[in-house]
Amino acid sequence: MRALGRLPLDEQLAALRTVLSRNDVLLEVLRRTAALGLPGWYVTAGCLFQTVWNVVTDRPPQAGIKDYDVFYFDDGDLTWAAEDAVIRAGREAFAGLPAEVEIRNEARVHLWYEEKFGVPCAPHTSTEAAIDSFAATTCCLGVRLEPDGRWRVYAPHGLSDVFGLVVRPNPVLAPRAVYEAKTARWREQWPELTVLEWPAGR
Template identity: 30%
Template sequence: MAVEPAAQAEPSFESGLRLQTEALLRADPYRMACLMAARDLALPDWALGAGFVRNLIWDHLHHKAEPTPLNDLDLVYLDSQDMEGTRESAHEAWLSARLSGRWQVRNQARMHQRQHVAPFDSSEQALGHWVELPTCVGVRLLPDGQLLWLAPFGLASCWSLEVLPNPRCRQPRSVFDERVANKGWQRLWPLLQIPAPQ
């Protein structure tokens, strides 16, 4: 039986991880430019997530001199007025014209269908159903320059280098195993601890 991970680490510990992660993020000019572009697009309840934060931490813990290239830039948002996601490609085109990168923009108002759960109330709730725990994190740049973290499980799973399946994710365990194998994470970050396929 899967054990639900704690919603957050101890407050002081989690605060320390957020400060460390923020320092890494602010020292990365490309990621900051991505956040500024996404902020200018101003989608409702948006965040840059998945590898945008996760890979940054993993690179740091592996002492990489150069950041690992991002396969894509996962921008999530929640817009109940566009349940079919018809505007996603237009958003991607706008961002690509503004800043180079493979932008992947997804309206989380429709993503509950993959999980066979009730519609999500927020992008953070949607992030909490992604496949791997270290992937369930996003960040938003606020108008005043502050960072807002969307991290339903906190940042500890990213910093632990342990890659575990998310028990809230309703997709089969084989999806986790296939994603881990296909993405080649242990080749890129050999210190990662990943359970054997089931």
């Protein structure tokens, strides 16, 4: 299965959909999120690349997945009340799923990021820009369902590392400690991973 990372990109995209479709919870999260009609939304992060890791390593597709992240982007109202209303609507939409779904407005990240992670974050300009800032390039992946049923895949660093079980640092925002904490946790669940070191001086 790791050989999928050496396929041409169009074939990797087809393989990604096939692999992700083995996670029934993920498919239901995609369907229910699409029905919410959130602006610029993606299902993103661990639930995607960890599903791939599970399938590539012959584990159950949902093994070790902590939660399912849904990002959207609404810079027209940056209040917590507006985001909380979406979160509460999502709680109803995802009721009954055997997983936690976390919804966040990426237009608001700069308001709380420094307090949580110790470094400032400039306002994101889109959901894609938020995905670009993940601590590892391997994590920079988002999927959504378009109204016509097509899958929209955002993968600014490609898919070869995802299929190849390579975790590569992305030192553009998140500090080194975040990367190292995440990769230590992932190695416990997926010891087959190749984790590259944080670059010196960053």
